[in-house]
Amino acid sequence: MSIAVLGAGAFGTALAITLAQIGEVVLWARDTAHAEDMQQSRCNARRLPDAHFPQRLSVTSDIACVDGVDIVLLAMPMQQMGGFLASHAARLDGKTLISCSKGIDLATGNGPIEVIEAACPKATAAVLTGPSFAADIARGLPTALTLATREDASALQAQLSTPTLRIYRTTDTIGAELGGALKNVIAIAAGVVIGAQLGDSARAALMTRGFAEMGRLALKLGARPETLDGLSGFGDLVLTCTSAQSRNFRFGLALGKGEDFDPATTVEGAATARAAVQLGQRHGVDLPITAMVAALVAKDLSVSDAAAALLSRPLKEE
Ligand SMILES: NC(=O)C1=CN([C@@H]2O[C@H](COP(=O)(O)OP(=O)(O)OC[C@H]3O[C@@H](n4cnc5c(N)ncnc54)[C@H](O)[C@@H]3O)[C@@H](O)[C@H]2O)C=CC1
């Protein structure tokens, strides 16, 4: 089995490292100098400086690396995926394309599976999602993920599992996609709560109400409740809202403290909050926390006004 991982950021690199335990893996980076440096130094100094590349992992900036490879992992920010696939559709169509991105495409309101299928209609589209920090995967710490495909994907599940990466499968692509996308939005809100020193109790309340909000939108769009209760929903929500390893959480922390945040850092929840607000409006689903995050990101709302607005919502049954 051979695998190509497209996108040499933190997550693509971590997945390439762990998958190279079980087969040949090629990691593609768009920047030639970066690819050459990684191939020579056997590490990704920019994103995962402490993780050494195994022998079966090679690095290139030549997109022809996907020729002859059946399984391709897409590991780039969600808002970049549609454009990337459009540029390389002729090469990628017909392959198994697995999105590792968590988000909703702002231009279309679609999740990764629909974005893949729009660009590459003959591809088998899949999503790999769930609670997993790149650094943990690269260090070989135990991790469990969800693989979502429209048809049963037992064979793919087995092909991608490693001794430390345990893969569960589902055919609920909507639930898996939305769990992974929306938890980032709630993680920003959780960071704001902690950054603004509103306390751990307030964060627990926000996570609970945020989880209810994720479920409202996902179920309306056809997700199964058990998917939201699983790794890609509840699992990833807990991880991302409670760990400073999360960039979404740290971005919220900075917002809550009134500090700047490095604009070059990938913070998927920022664009996805806007996309989710639009989806909510289109489908008549009330998303107060998501709307608050979108307004905070756009600097249309202050943190104190956001807290006051949430606390003054009408009292209702849980
Ligand atoms: N870092 C993590 O722990 C995890 C990340 N993810 C998801 O993986 C996705 C990627 O995140 P990271 O790798 O962490 O981000 P990153 O910021 O470390 O890397 C993003 C990579 O995408 C590449 N890229 C950006 N635009 C591109 C384009 N137009 N064409 C080709 N390549 C492009 C960049 O060069 C960079 O190598 C996100 O959707 C994120 O939510 C999922 C689980 C864990």
Ligand SMILES: O=C(CO)COP(=O)(O)O
């Ligand atoms: O999705 C992740 C962990 O499951 C990574 O979260 P961040 O993108 O917030 O760092």
